[in-house]
Amino acid sequence: MPLARAVQTGQNTAMGFAHTLGGTRYVFDDLKTLLARATPFRSGDALAGVAAGSAAERVAAQYALADLPLRHFLHEAVVPYEADDVTRLILDTHDATAFAPIAHMTVGALRDHLLDTPDTTALAPGLTPEMVAAVSKIMRVSDLIAVARKCQITTRFRNTIGLPGTLSIRLQPNHPTDDARGVAAGVLDGLLLGAGDAVIGVNPATDNIETVMRLLEMLDHIRTRFDIPTQSCVLSHITTTMVAMQRGAPVDLVFQSIGGTQGVNESFGVSLSLLAEAQDAAHALQRGGPNVMYFETGQGSALSANAHHGVDQQTLECRAYAVARRYAPLLVNSVVGFIGPEYLFDGKQILRAGLEDHMCGKLLGLPMGVDICYTNHAEADQDDMDALLTCLANAGVTYIMGVPGADDVMLAYQSTSFHDGLYARRITGKRAAPEFEGWMTRMGVGGDAPALHPALIGLA
Amino acid sequence: MSLSLRRFTDARVTLGRVGDAQPVAAHLAFQAAHAQARDAVWSALDIPALQAALPGAITVRSQARDRREYLLRPDLGRALAPCALPPAPGALVFVIADGLCATGVQSQAAALITAARPMLRLPIGPIIIAEQARVALGDAIGQAMGAAAIAMLIGERPGLSAQDSLGIYLTWAPRIGRTDAERNCISNIRPGGLSAPDAAAKLAWLLNAAQNLGTTGVALKDDMPATPLLP
Numbered sequence: 001m002p003l004a005r006a007v008q009t010g011q012n013t014a015m016g017f018a019h020t021l022g023g024t025r026y027v028f029d030d031l032k033t034l035l036a037r038a039t040p041f042r043s044g045d046a047l048a049g050v051a052a053g054s055a056a057e058r059v060a061a062q063y064a065l066a067d068l069p070l071r072h073f074l075h076e077a078v079v080p081y082e083a084d085d086v087t088r089l090i091l092d093t094h095d096a097t098a099f100a101p102i103a104h105m106t107v108g109a110l111r112d113h114l115l116d117t118p119d120t121t122a123l124a125p126g127l128t129p130e131m132v133a134a135v136s137k138i139m140r141v142s143d144l145i146a147v148a149r150k151c152q153i154t155t156r157f158r159n160t161i162g163l164p165g166t167l168s169i170r171l172q173p174n175h176p177t178d179d180a181r182g183v184a185a186g187v188l189d190g191l192l193l194g195a196g197d198a199v200i201g202v203n204p205a206t207d208n209i210e211t212v213m214r215l216l217e218m219l220d221h222i223r224t225r226f227d228i229p230t231q232s233c234v235l236s237h238i239t240t241t242m243v244a245m246q247r248g249a250p251v252d253l254v255f256q257s258i259g260g261t262q263g264v265n266e267s268f269g270v271s272l273s274l275l276a277e278a279q280d281a282a283h284a285l286q287r288g289g290p291n292v293m294y295f296e297t298g299q300g301s302a303l304s305a306n307a308h309h310g311v312d313q314q315t316l317e318c319r320a321y322a323v324a325r326r327y328a329p330l331l332v333n334s335v336v337g338f339i340g341p342e343y344l345f346d347g348k349q350i351l352r353a354g355l356e357d358h359m360c361g362k363l364l365g366l367p368m369g370v371d372i373c374y375t376n377h378a379e380a381d382q383d384d385m386d387a388l389l390t391c392l393a394n395a396g397v398t399y400i401m402g403v404p405g406a407d408d409v410m411l412a413y414q415s416t417s418f419h420d421g422l423y424a425r426r427i428t429g430k431r432a433a434p435e436f437e438g439w440m441t442r443m444g445v446g447g448d449a450p451a452l453h454p455a456l457i458g459l460a
Numbered sequence: 461m462s463l464s465l466r467r468f469t470d471a472r473v474t475l476g477r478v479g480d481a482q483p484v485a486a487h488l489a490f491q492a493a494h495a496q497a498r499d500a501v502w503s504a505l506d507i508p509a510l511q512a513a514l515p516g517a518i519t520v521r522s523q524a525r526d527r528r529e530y531l532l533r534p535d536l537g538r539a540l541a542p543c544a545l546p547p548a549p550g551a552l553v554f555v556i557a558d559g560l561c562a563t564g565v566q567s568q569a570a571a572l573i574t575a576a577r578p579m580l581r582l583p584i585g586p587i588i589i590a591e592q593a594r595v596a597l598g599d600a601i602g603q604a605m606g607a608a609a610i611a612m613l614i615g616e617r618p619g620l621s622a623q624d625s626l627g628i629y630l631t632w633a634p635r636i637g638r639t640d641a642e643r644n645c646i647s648n649i650r651p652g653g654l655s656a657p658d659a660a661a662k663l664a665w666l667l668n669a670a671q672n673l674g675t676t677g678v679a680l681k682d683d684m685p686a687t688p689l690l691p
Contacts, residue, residue: 043532175469176622176653182469189465189473205648208682239678269641269678304534305639342534376497376618377531377560382490405472405482405490410648412619414494417472422480459468 019064026060032078034068035130036312037061038137040352044300044313044343051312062138066108070099073130079309079319084262085272090128090322099126107134114147114363121152124325124365129260129318132360136314141391144355149396151362155330157231157252157288159435161198161398162367167430168399169421170331170369171196174203174410178211180218184457186404187222192449193418194425195402197436198331198369199253199294201233205410212236213249220250222457226443229435231330233294238270238278245281252287253294253330254278260297260319263307272323279327291330296371297321298335299353300343313343314356321364331399332361333369336388338413341377347384350374354388358397369399373415382406382414389416393424400424470621470652493620500623502527505562510589513570517556517587518545520601524592537594545604548585552667553607557593559615564624564650569613572626572649572656579664581671582608595629595640602634609670610634611663616647625650628659630666632676642677644670 017028028034036050038061045051052058074094077087102110102123114120114135136144154162161168173186183202190196200223202215212234219232231252234241238256245251256275257268265271275293282292297320302308308316317334324332334357337350344350354370361368372388374380389400406417416424424430431437443451454460465473475486482490511517523539524530530537556569577584585607590597598612609632616625626649631638644666649659665684670676 047533047535173471175471176648176650179469182471185465185468185473186471189471193477205654206646206682208684210683237678240681243681267639267641340534341531345532376494376620377501381494403471404469405475405486407472407490407493407620409469409471409619409621412617412622412625414620417482419475419477419480419482422477426480454465459465 017064017068019060021056021060021063024056026057028061028064031072031076032309032311032315034061034065035078035134035137035315038065039312039314040137042313042343042349042353043341043345044303047342048303048308048310048313050310065134066106066111066138068107068134070102070105070107070110070131073128078130078311078315079261086261086319086323089272089326090319093326094128095125097126098123102126107131108138111135111138111143115143118150120147120150120363124363127363129322129360129364130315132363133315133318136356136360141352141355144359145391145395148359148362149394151396153362153365153367153398155291155367157291157330159197159229159433161330161433163434165430166433167393167397167425167428168198168433169195169402170198170399171200172203172401172403172408172415173200174408176205176410178205178215180214181459183215184218184222184459188452188454188457188459189404190402190418191226191228191452192445193402193422194432194440194445195418195421196228196230197433198399199231199233201235201255201294203235203411207236207240209240209243212240213244213247216244216249216251225456226452227439229439231288238274242278242281245285250287251282251285253292254282255294257296257301258320258323259301259305259307260316260323261302261307261309264302264305265323267305267307272326275327291328293327293329294331295324295329296333296335297324298339299357300339303343304339314353317357318360318364321361321366325365330367331369332366333371333399334358334361335371335373337374337378337380338371340375341379344378346379347381350378350380350384351388351391355391355395358392358395367398370397371401371415373401373413375413385414385416389420389424390427393428490620497618497620497623500561500563500618503562505558505589505591506566507589510556510566510569514573514587517589519589519591520545522590522592522594522597530592534594537592538596538600540597540600540604545601546586548605548607550583550608551585552580552582552609552611553585553588553602553605555588555590555593555598555601555610555612557590557597557612557614559593561615561618561623563615564626565613565615567624568626568649568656572613572660575657575660576663579660580667582667595643596638598629598631599634599636599638602631603636607634608632609667622650622653625653628663630663630670630676632670632674644676644680644682
């Protein structure tokens with residue numbers, strides 16, 4: 001019988017949850033309230049009106065959450081099953097066999113188990129995003145790092161991403177007018193500093209089909225001219241990419257921003273069936289694989305789209321990962337500090353959220369990267385990003401971004417630079433994806449790299 | 461490298477390298493640009509100057525009372541403070557909004573509207589100037605005026621290289637509750653990015669297509685022929 005039939009929808013079973021702390025009894029009406037109140041403070045949950053009212057209430061919720069049996073998550077949905085296709089996806093595809101070894105545990109016991117066990121990878125299909133969100137809420141930063149680094153997730157297109165001992169970099173050579181030579185200059189600068197093994201991925205300034213196709217042709221030309229074992233992507237809306245594929249453009253990866261409820265995905269102009277259709281179209285091109293999808297997510301997107309159902313933003317972020325894993329992506333990253341200070345106000349909130357997103361994505365089986373970033377209206381700076389980068393490098397992050405000088409001149413935010421990528425690999429002793437590493441050696445990257453001459457890609 | 465890649469882009473390429481880090485000149489240049497961007501977030505519209513350039517423009521405010529509240533409460537930035545707006549049925553209404561940085565709107569909005577005027581088929585309604593405004597404030601304004609479409613000219617988040625960037629969000633049949641998937645966006649309008657005349661041409665193309673389709677957003681594909689962006 002599908003699990004979903006047994007799911008309670010609407011109001012909770014009756015009693016809710018409670019914990020007494022310091023002589024005060026705190027009551028939480030339902031699962032989504034319990035999860036929200038247990039979440040370490042961030043501005044987005046305050047904006048949504050779901051944050052704990054006091055520090056003591058937060059810890060009381062964490063106690064109550066720690067006592068909650070994992071089985072409960074299969075019987076109470078945070079967003080109603082009937083109303084939301086992401087809830088249906090989560091519950092209808094839950095793997096009871098993978099869940100069996102932890103089926104007797106509470107959230108608190110799962111936390112201790114994850115910290116104690118050497119390998120968590122087999123658990124992924126048995127974990128729901130809400131279970132993973134819950135366990136992260138009773139973890140400290142060091143726990144988020146220690147657990148994440150146990151997860152091994154490997155994916156493949158033209159090279160292999162996520163092997164032990166590797167840290168990959170998305171080369172992000174954006175240009176404000178999508179100028180071909182401007183983008184090419186960014187690509188070459190990144191290649192010369194060892195970036196680009198995750199993907200060479202351009203955010204186009206417009207969704208104009210001709211422009212997107214021109215960028216796709218240009219990136220494919222650079223890749224083939226230099227014979228680089230990597231993949232390219234123009235991060236246009238999925239419907240634009242589908243038109244580009246129909247028109248014969250060289251599309252390696254299909255990109256899309258996704259979220260954790262049906263409503264947020266509708267606000268992005270996508271549905272689960274559309275994602276599947278695009279995945280099929282990309283497979284049909286047979287340019288590489290088996291992993292052909294690239295997704296971005298970020299805490300706060302659901303509230304931004306007014307599609308949050310009173311659920312805290314970190315739980316919704318984990319639900320976006322459940323959407324992502326349905327399509328076996330090559331790459332997934334949170335754009336953690338990009339969504340804005342109304343969701344993550346300062347460096348402290350961004351740091352924790354980045355580590356939560358990474359660990360939760362990994363526990364759910366995703367090749368998780370992080371766009372370690374902030375906008376200029378957030379209370380954050382480069383020091384905060386260095387701290388998050390250092391933590392994530394040690395947490396085994398699958399990939400990070402490489403932006404010239406950390407300054408994205410098109411999207412107007414700051415991410416990590418090519419130099420930051422070198423630093424992260426150096427301090428952790430990690431290397432690029434092996435195929436790309438071999439190419440770097442052949443090309444003399446790090447030295448003169450005479451084969452990577454600008455004139456060969458039209459920069460003369 | 462024999463040839464500087466900086467000829468081709470304003471991005472921070474060919475910075476050099478000390479160990480794995482950026483040399484001190486590149487480091488300090490970054491710090492200086494970030495400091496300027498931080499200051500730009502707190503810039504405000506010069507309303508008298510805008511009204512002088514666009515006679516008859518009407519000023520409105522969102523419900524966000526100050527910059528900090530604006531940053532923390534985007535819901536208030538989307539809600540219109542009580543005001544009286546004239547009807548503009550069937551018209552395109554331009555809204556000039558501060559958004560996350562007023563500088564680029566201040567310097568480019570009037571020129572952009574002037575450039576767009578002769579290319580537009582729809583009548584143009586009264587021009588609105590909006591303070592502490594988010595994109596969706598245009599829905600409330602458009603609904604109140606009964607406008608056919610809203611073109612929101614709004615200051616974009618300041619970056620390190622550009623603190624004068626303007627975006628246009630075009631929404632057909634604006635009403636409260638429209639999502640961003642129901643809009644078309646033209647971004648990076650600034651000297652060194654998309655020029656105001658090119659942006660005006662793109663706006664006219666999109667508006668024409670929106671009028672034919674009866675909608676904006678993901679259903680309206682920007683299929684405008686690309687113009688050569690290089691000399």
